Amino acid sequence: MTGIEGFLHELCDAAEAETMPRFRVRLDIEDKNRDAGDFDPVTQADRAAETAIRKLIEARYPDHGVIGEEHAPVRPNARHTWIIDPIDGTRAFICGLPSWGTLIGLQEEGRPIAGVMAQPFTGERYLAHDGAAYLVHRGKRAALAARRTTSLADAMMMTTSPNIFPREDVEAYRRVEAACRLPRYGFDCYAYAMLAGGNIDLVVESSLKAYDIAPLIPIIEGAGGMVTTWEGASAENGGRILASANAELHRQALDLLAG
């Protein structure tokens, strides 16, 4: 597919025009509107951004499928299918934190082939296509390369919150956290971008939806990282997800998760 990187930027621009004007809006001051039931900027931003993204996809690739968080699937069995999470990290968005992202991924026969994670407040776009991944930031474009850490004891680990794990997964998660050098919480999809950017080594999460992770797969893999379920299976359907900077680290973490 030619021009995919330019098109990903077009999609991000359209989403940003809907999300950013609603970011850090003063809900407590706007209570009157909220009481009237017509003022929920997060939901509005989510829906409007997904609508804007879908409109551009429909115009350019009318035979592609589209699966998103906010609207019904369209042609989900098409050869090419787009997966959209207009605001991944809505709780961070509500709190004014710049760790949410707009996630847009493209799959070919179920296999992720391109994707972008855009954080409009910091102006970062982590994107991937044709097997490579890039960070576009302040007019610069740099290839992403995950870290070479090969021991969990040296690894920086992230998860959105230790509270996201269902009771039956807590023990396995804690084994990995305890084996790592440094755990950090918060940051949602931004954590996977940090892994692709070579800043951290491991992300461990649970209960992810397909649209939470599918767009990130080509970014992680394009940077040399690995991402699978805790059982080592394909990550694109979500669930319990492990992302690592490289195969050696991934193997060690999978072993610990298996117990």
Added chain:
Amino acid sequence: MTGIEGFLHELCDAAEAETMPRFRVRLDIEDKNRDAGDFDPVTQADRAAETAIRKLIEARYPDHGVIGEEHAPVRPNARHTWIIDPIDGTRAFICGLPSWGTLIGLQEEGRPIAGVMAQPFTGERYLAHDGAAYLVHRGKRAALAARRTTSLADAMMMTTSPNIFPREDVEAYRRVEAACRLPRYGFDCYAYAMLAGGNIDLVVESSLKAYDIAPLIPIIEGAGGMVTTWEGASAENGGRILASANAELHRQALDLLAG
């Protein structure tokens, strides 16, 4: 003191020139240098930024005291004393996360009268003097106003990590977390900036040093918020800290912390 705001920006500029070139540096690739014992960008950034800040203060206010994280105190009993944490959130810094900040505060006879929290990657500067607080970002300067939430059940709460609390404080912390609408982890000093900016309602932390919190006090108070120890005493010496968007919320949280 005239020109204090301009001087705070000068200090932040000098710190930024030392911190940003060392942010998101590839430690795993630079292992050779690190093994030689002369490559620790976080410590280097911390020390160099504090040195740069101290140099400007010495030149402009030679009779002022200076207390910082990285170097020995100078004239700590002076009428005016500066408190510096060149990189608050070094763990976030190491992980490439834009939630660390350069904290610089000015006290007059022990009372905080001015301060700044600068996050150079996002380009935000939260600053306060003469009883008011402002966010300077992308060339714009806006007055800060904390939220008007008056019930913990509606409150967005933050803490750097639920693991920072000593065993004897965990139960009190959990009471507050359980009473709030939404807890978020991570973000270090950025959480207090979010409170001053009207994005969240509560920050609960423990084991803070004076330089972790003193520079933030005029920012929180200048935005209309409150910050004290868990016993309701002055916050400038650190310890167990509660910051709230307003007095009503603060009273409710103090009651819960007291048990």
